[in-house]
Amino acid sequence: MLSLLLLEDDQRLGAITRDILTLDWSVTWVTSLADARTALTTGVFDVAVFDRRLSDGDSTELISWLRHRHDTMPILMLTALGQLDDRVSGLDAGANDYLTKPFEFEELAARLRALTRDYSSTHEGIDIGSWAYYPATGALESPYTGRILLTEKENALLNVLASHPDTAFTRSQLLGRVFEHGEQEGTVDTYVHYIRRKADRDLIQTVRGVGYQLGTPA
Structure with missing residues (x-):
């Protein structure tokens, strides 16, 4: 045990x-x-x-x-x-x-x-800068502090961005892909804030006039 x-x-x-x-x-x-x-x-x-x-x-x-x-x-x-x-x-x-x-x-x-869980041996990861992301389990591996677990919605949001790293998504696009009908676009900002605070601010990049895109944290 x-x-x-x-x-x-x-x-x-x-x-x-x-x-x-x-x-x-x-x-x-x-x-x-x-x-x-x-x-x-x-x-x-x-x-x-x-x-x-x-x-x-x-x-x-x-x-x-x-x-x-x-x-x-x-x-x-x-x-x-x-x-x-x-x-x-x-x-x-x-x-x-x-x-x-x-x-x-x-x-x-x-x-x-x-x-x-030992993510490295059982699940395929995605490199995001010096970080590793495991969408199947909602985990991030930080080069500094170790494993970070995302909530279901945090993981869904980051997974959309990580699946299309060269795409800048509008808040409306992310809202439609991740959240339930009736939520406001400010919900996207709130969850981006959650992920940045939990992990690294540079994990998600703000694209002025558009929305958000996957970043490249050190």
Whole structure:
């Protein structure tokens, strides 16, 4: 089994999450930032699930500490804070993915499998500058921070751009290809923002007067 560090200070949710994940993972459950830092200093984990707001602080502090140590362990953040600014700040701190509470355990398990899957040996990738993109699984491999998992809509949007790297798409074109009927063109801008914040700003290029095109991040 792969090892998983669970940081959750809600005793009931933590116990349920641990018991469910233990079916497929070797789970270490801690309830504070201090205990998590100790576990990470003394042990090695394949993936981590961090609650955001804890009794002794915000787990973004712990994520930043890990990334400054050049630790590329995939991290999924669980948060009751679902606003754009909250998600962006978590991703900026170095989280690879986020899931808003309340959540379904099936989705949590699927995201963890995606974060730890060996994409390089089982799925064909597309080079985007120095990055690698795996549309079949919605993953990006960063040359700096490791694996980043895209949501379904983020992946669909990037896949359109990556399938036609020399084409500049209008917002209307992307809206029609990726999103449901009734969405506004501003939705495209929002998801471009999500991808840039999660990955690299140069991953998607803004073409003035047209829309968006695949970029070439360093």
